[in-house]
Amino acid sequence: MSASDVRERFAGLFERDVTLVLAVLGAIYLAYLLAGVAFGYGLRGQLNSMANLTFYIGVFGMLALALNLHWGYTGLFNIGIVGFMGIGIYVTALLSKPPVAEGGAAQVGGFGLPLFVGVIGGVLAAGLFGLLVALPALRLQADYLAIVTVAFSEIVRFTMMSRTFQTFTVPDTIDLWVFTFDPTADTVGLGGGGGLILNYADPLEALLRGLFLWEPYLAFVALVQRTLIPNNPKPVIDGLVYGIVLLIGVGLFYLLLSRTGKSPFGRVLKAIREDEDVANALGKDTDRFKLTAFVLGAALMGLGGIFWYSSRGSITPPSFRPNITFFVWIALIIGGAGSNTGSFLGGAIFAGVLYEGPRYFKNLVETAFELGDAPRNFGEAMAGFASLDPMPFVLYTLDSVSQLRLVIMGVVLIWLMHNRPEGMLGHRKETASTVDLRRPGTDGASGKAAAADGGDER
Amino acid sequence: MSETDESTAGGSVATDGESPGAEGGDAADGASSETDLTEVMGTETDVPSGDDGGRYAPLEVEGLRKEFGGIVAVEDVSFDVEEGTLTGLIGPNGAGKSTTFNLITGMLGPTAGTVRFNGEDITGMQPHQIANRGLARTFQIARELEEMTVLENMMLAPKGQVGESLWRSVMPVARGSVREQETEQLERVWEVLDFFEIDHLADEYAGNLSGGQRKLLEMARALLTDPDVMLLDEPFAGVNPTLEKRLLEHIHELREQGYTFLIVEHDMDLIMNNCERVIVMHQGRILKDGTPTEIKESEEVIEAYLGGEV
Secondary structure, three states: OOHHHHHHHHHHHHHHHHHHHHHHHHHHHHHHHHHHHHHOOOHHHHHHHHHHHHHHHHHHHHHHHHHHHHHHHOOOOOOOHHHHHHHHHHHHHHHHOOOOOOOOOOOOOOOOOOHHHHHHHHHHHHHHHHHHHHHHHOOOOHHHHHHHHHHHHHHHHHHHHOOOOOOEEOOOOEEEOOEEEOOOOOEEOOOHHHOEEOOOOOHHHHHHHHOOOHHHHHHHHHHHHHHOOOOOOHHHHHHHHHHHHHHHHHHHHHHHHHHHHOOHHHHHHHHHHHOHHHHHHOOOOHHHHHHHHHHHHHHHHHHHHHHHHOOOOEEOHHHHOOHHHHHHHHHHHHHOOOOHHHHHHHHHHHHHHHHOHHHHHHHHHHHHHOOOOOOOOHHHHHHHHHHOOOHHHHHHHHHOHHHHHHHHHHHHHHHHHHHOOOOOOOOOOOOOOOOOOOOOOOOHHHHHHHHHHHHHHO | OHHHHHHHHHHHHHHHOOOOHHHHHHHHHHHHOHHHHHHHHHOOOOOOOOOOOOOOOOEEEEEEEEEEOOEEEEEEEEEEEOOOOEEEEEOOOOOOHHHHHHHHOOOOOOOEEEEEEOOEEOOOOOHHHHHHOOEEEOOOOOOOOOOOEHHHHHHHOOOOOHHHOHHHHHOHHHHHHHHHHHHHHHHHHHHHHHHOOOHHHOOOEHHHOOHHHHHHHHHHHHHHOOOOEEEEEOOOOOOOHHHHHHHHHHHHHHHHOOOEEEEEEOOHHHHHHHOOEEEEEEOOEEEEEEOHHHHHHOHHHHHHHHHHOO
């Protein structure tokens, strides 16, 4: 790869994708900033709002990218995303939580391994379970695979809740042929319905320490405290920096998956999506490709789950209901299955508009119009119509906007299916190859012109 | 889909065939249209003279049998295909031609019998294993990969692509070798596109191609797997006469370059004029195997072909 073609590729990228992504992100952030101004947020409030937005853009972007590998490229209908996310974070928690301390809040301990070991373990476990699901399901048609995956994700959730797996007592020494382990843990488990308290090292701190950036970071926080936010700025900055880490994570997902897609490997995946028999008849071992793609996607979903939940104080099984799976699907459909850039954009738009948007909209309306209290139930809301006063109904609707979010998502989905089933970027030709496929020896536009002329001659 | 349809249809014909009396009535019809048939066959112009010398036969089929439930679709089919020849496999609808194809290429597993390719027993192997040994096929209804461009379709085909392993495609240094191989491969792809004169369609989605262009693309794609033997399942179905001529020219040119072809076709005329050897199937069995001259002189072929026609 010479310097010139690196530059050329970079320039080509900038022409199309980067500008589009920045424009969409810019619009979403601007809308949130303006909403913040309308709410009269101070600097702290604005930064919190940005951090929150970035968090959801980051996690939905990652998960939509991972799903794009399954559905957009390979045509594997996976509706068990949340199961892989759950496995990722639970295994991470199990490996990295410290042993139960006397008088501590946590009833269930872990193996006390460093957090990065826990993360790697979580990703590997998600990938391994991906293999387990895919092996018997490979020979199934798309819709049967869907049933297997959604069943799998529910099995994962019920396993998390089950009393059987709530706690285990780990023996003091484990003899495994020649190896002898002396685990520090005494009680481990999945915590049952109460979930797990994530009392391991703060993920951001662990990451920054690992990069030897912890001291500079603390100095930076102190600087902010002196100049901008005098009152305890650390949580705000933590949130923002974690958001940035997530965006870097998205970037790495994108890099990995676009390299995967733009390669002979990705070409076979596309061929499997189009017609598996043909790929097979052309000498491609389609089972192997499907398996590899499924395992990679499942591992990335596990990593997405870890990114999502690791900085929360605790995890409980109800967080892993299938609705998250469908959120990711909506994100992918908005962005356009088959396009990696589209997947990220879909994730960002879903997070900014459909997931967080309605709540902001409600606050905005309430701030703007100084409305009174909302009616407490649907009956009271409808009662207003008797005196031709729609206000109680409007107020009630606004008040229930978090519940109505799902309705709005459904409406958007129906509209998309009717008017733009390919999503924002699904129509685009993203050629699956590591090299430019123009006729060798011609360059740029002249190559296309020559081909066109050739066509005219006949 | 249609292949399975035909196979099951073939099976039912085969079971009917167990009562020979059923043939009698049809034979009378056959006699009346016999003149048409000789007329058709009379148009032969440039039949390549069959070389009877013991030429090397890369593809050998022996005692092939396929049952679908209680229905026998293919029964005791044995033949071989000699190197550098154009062999035609004909027969009325439901004769078991497509089933035989699917048995050879591994899309279906035979109930009994063996398929040998270049001396190796390939019976019951996966389609991709068979394809990788140098036996390529095309489909009866062109199955292009619709939402991939013509170029992507073509680039998919070559064997032994290092970039088909995930880590090589993703890792920084290894990706260099992938790019190198793809660049080499690209030249060959453009050569083949030029050969089939579909280079002006290179950037089109395969789904936007016309029926005939799809047939060309499919053959071009099969050729890129660098096969020894190509199995073409009705390559001329739904193709206009001009394109048919072009396809035939391509096939003859490739045969002269040493490729071997086995062609399933409905159009007797076409097979008789272009193949040096013809195998006639009827009701799941081989009825006659010989040069076009022998075939057209065979009473039983004429009778069965016309009598058995649906």
